[in-house]
Amino acid sequence: MSDFATSLAPDAAAAVQGWLAGLKSERRMSAKTLEAYGRDLGQFACFMADHLGAAPSNRDLAALTVSDFRAFMARRRMEGVESRTLARQLSSLRSFYRHAEKRGLFRNPALSALRSPKLPHAVPKPLSPEKARAVARADALAGAETPRWILARDEAVLTLLYACGLRISEALSLTVNEVEQPTLTIIGKGSKTRLVPLLPAARDAVALYRKLCPFPLQRGEPMFRGLKGGPLNARNIQLLIARLRGALGLPETATPHALRHSFATHLLANGADLRVIQELLGHASLSTTQVYTEVNRAHLLAQYRKAHPRA
The missing domain is CATH 1.10.443.10 (Intergrase catalytic core)
Known part of the structure; x- marks a missing residue:
């Protein structure tokens, strides 16, 4: 969570904290799930701060284009992240943006144009x-x-x-x-x-x-x-x-x-x-x-x- 303080402007960091608090109180997500979601947004914030040249504010997050989001996903792919993790990160971003729109903070329709990575069909592997x-x-x-x-x-x-x-x-x-x-x-x-x-x-x-x-x-x-x-x-x-x-x-x-x-x-x-x-x-x-x-x-x-x- 500490990445938000340095990678996001104060208003955007507050939006992320409010989103995570809502997931905990309303959705009753486990501590580990919240940690994963927070890490996803932290990585996104770090990338966007570098990508934009400054810590993004709510206005910046609202103005991101499809290309900006794809650049983040491409960077994560280059870092060796698998499709399942990429799909979760995209899901985290969509959840955060929905929260921001419901709270009247900002909205960005560009996310709806992104497709989730195709996941391999995994079948559980039990023991005999x-x-x-x-x-x-x-x-x-x-x-x-x-x-x-x-x-x-x-x-x-x-x-x-x-x-x-x-x-x-x-x-x-x-x-x-x-x-x-x-x-x-x-x-x-x-x-x-x-x-x-x-x-x-x-x-x-x-x-x-x-x-x-x-x-x-x-x-x-x-x-x-x-x-x-x-x-x-x-x-x-x-x-x-x-x-x-x-x-x-x-x-x-x-x-x-x-x-x-x-x-x-x-x-x-x-x-x-x-x-x-x-x-x-x-x-x-x-x-x-x-x-x-x-x-x-x-x-x-x-x-x-x-x-x-x-x-």
Whole structure:
């Protein structure tokens, strides 16, 4: 956010701050999303200050042409930014300009003439049920020097990702009293609340961790702890998965989020209703969940080509 102070005139910087405040209060965007949007506008402001020769004001932002916006996008592309990031930055700019127009600050129709970069069609890459269970067990790295409570903690976290379809941030934000319930109440993206059953495998893994954890686990406090007793950091789990990839011979696509993909894909393959999966994942739109039907279709076609004599 500090880039605005030097890269934008005071009135434009105030407009950006008002936009971000609105996203937080009205749209209830997460801190990480707000950080990404703020970074997008900061990069745009830095480029325009150099492009125009001075920190742009609201009047300057209103006068930008299609060529000016395209120059920014071209610079970002030259810097190696991928299409998905470019598309998000363009979306950030459009959101900011809509905010400015609604507040009567300024408007610029040039943005409507810009097309978003074409994005590659990405299909989630889940693990097989066997590989997902092997990752969730987290015992491939067990050694005499590793405390038992750490092994139990890692297994509990990874089991929650796979058995409950949680995001890593959702699993690590669980408190002690929340995991005592038969159903988890998860507040996900956009503050959307969903209920997720705590399956027996996950309940058992959490119970073992609680039994072995050397730190007091009080109600209302973070469930998962680091080596010194503080809240467990997501980076610890990301590094754990990276090590498990090597130990289990898994591809680079095997990440903590791949366990969430595996949760959805395996439910669908076993006959779960798409609407139920949508609710369990906390997707706002069914179209987001429907991508897993493509994963299942791709698997079926692969098996057909492998097994059918006329394939």
